[in-house]
Amino acid sequence: MKNTPTDPVPLLQDLIRCKSVTPAEGGALTYLEDLLSTHGFTCQRLIFKAEGTPDVENLFARLGSGAPHLCFAGHTDVVPEGIEENWTHPPFAAEIRDGFIYGRGACDMKGSVAAFAAAAVDFARASPKIKGSISFLITGDEEGPAINGTVKVLEWMKENGHIPDHCIVGEPSSADKLGDTIKIGRRGSLSFIVTAEGKQGHAAYPHKADNPVPKLARLVDRISSAKLDDGNDHFDPSTLAVTSFDVGNPAGNVIPSRAVAKFNIRFSPEHNFDSLRLWVDQHIAIVKGELGGNWSYSSIEGADAFITEPGAFVGLVQDAVENETGMLPKLSTSGGTSDARFVKDYCPVLEFGPTNATIHQTDERIAIDELKATQTIYSRIIAAYFSAEL
Numbered sequence: 132m133k134n135t136p137t138d139p140v141p142l143l144q145d146l147i148r149c150k151s152v153t154p155a156e157g158g159a160l161t162y163l164e165d166l167l168s169t170h171g172f173t174c175q176r177l178i179f180k181a182e183g184t185p186d187v188e189n190l191f192a193r194l195g196s197g198a199p200h201l202c203f204a205g206h207t208d209v210v211p212e213g214i215e216e217n218w219t220h221p222p223f224a225a226e227i228r229d230g231f232i233y234g235r236g237a238c239d240m241k242g243s244v245a246a247f248a249a250a251a252v253d254f255a256r257a258s259p260k261i262k263g264s265i266s267f268l269i270t271g272d273e274e275g276p277a278i279n280g281t282v283k284v285l286e287w288m289k290e291n292g293h294i295p296d297h298c299i300v301g302e303p304s305s306a307d308k309l310g311d312t313i314k315i316g317r318r319g320s321l322s323f324i325v326t327a328e329g330k331q332g333h334a335a336y337p338h339k340a341d342n343p344v345p346k347l348a349r350l351v352d353r354i355s356s357a358k359l360d361d362g363n364d365h366f367d368p369s370t371l372a373v374t375s376f377d378v379g380n381p382a383g384n385v386i387p388s389r390a391v392a393k394f395n396i397r398f399s400p401e402h403n404f405d406s407l408r409l410w411v412d413q414h415i416a417i418v419k420g421e422l423g424g425n426w427s428y429s430s431i432e433g434a435d436a437f438i439t440e441p442g443a444f445v446g447l448v449q450d451a452v453e454n455e456t457g458m459l460p461k462l463s464t465s466g467g468t469s470d471a472r473f474v475k476d477y478c479p480v481l482e483f484g485p486t487n488a489t490i491h492q493t494d495e496r497i498a499i500d501e502l503k504a505t506q507t508i509y510s511r512i513i514a515a516y517f518s519a520e521l
């Protein structure tokens with residue numbers, strides 16, 4: 132007897148109706164826990180706390196105990212709905228109109244959670260004695276400070292022998308069409324605050340002062356026009372954006388003693404935090420050699436750059452997508468950060484999910500056809516994963 136696939140539509144509707152704006156759980160994790168435990172998954176609710184941040188509920192669910200172990204990482208928290216009157220259909224009602232399910236989280240990312248849950252449930256029903264394991268790492272703190280979420284669940288997984296061999300993050304990675312893009316890494320981010328100091332003085336007697344403004348301007352010009360690297364096969368060249376140039380001087384007849392600039396670098400794996408600090412050191416040294424001045428800076432580390440090198444795992448996911456859509460997905464490292472930045476410290480990770488055209492917007496919605504195709508792709512990935520030798 133062939134089982135009919137689990138319908139992801141009511142599943143997604145139920146999840147959207149759980150009002151889980153970060154950090155509220157809203158019943159979404161309880162709903163998933165019930166569904167997965169009914170199908171043989173062992174579930175753990177993990178509540179993490181830290182001073183100054185709200186407590187966050189998370190869920191880890193695992194079917195099977197051996198290797199290979201494939202993990203789906205996602206979140207059930209959503210961003211706020213904004214102005215509810217602006218929605219064509221209420222943000223937490225999950226109404227269906229013209230083939231679309233409307234609601235906050237439809238794409239980011241209750242849609243992928245519902246699609247993967249449906250795929251995993253079907254797999255569990257068809258193969259009760261799974262050789263290997265399939266698990267869910269679902270956080271309630273992805274759209275928030277991300278302190279009591281995925282980072283801490285991963286630490287807990289490590290302590291308890293649950294680190295997977297491979298992980299798929301369900302972020303909506305597709306751009307224009309489902310399956311056009313898989314994300315296999317992200318650029319890093321590092322910010323700088325540079326201060327140039329001189330000597331205050333009267334604007335009529337500049338020779339008696341030491342003006343830091345032209346010195347800092349020279350530095351800003353240098354670093355904005357210099358090349359950081361050429362990128363590589365999977366990354367565009369690193370970029371630098373000057374975000375602030377501040378003197379804070381209200382007087383037109385006073386040469387200020389200090390000027391401050393801020394800039395942010397988005398970098399490829401051709402760089403790291405240390406190499407970028409060295410790069411900034413060198414530019415400051417050159418400007419100091421030319422114009423003098425007292426210089427100092429601080430840097431604020433965002434995320435490091437990372438890549439999951441294309442290989443058997445990435446290829447398996449690409450094939451699963453192509454078999455469904457007829458189109459080979461592009462491997463991308465563009466865009467902002469996601470929880471994949473934490474997972475990459477433990478195992479190879481990639482991001483695959485539906486289109487992201489309406490995420491975080493009024494009238495966020497997903498086409499039912501797209502939701503079902505996402506489920507089918509996840510089913511193909513699961514089937515291929517547990518029959519392949521990676």
Ligand SMILES: [Zn+2]
Pocket residue numbers: 206239240273302303
């Ligand atoms: Zn998301």
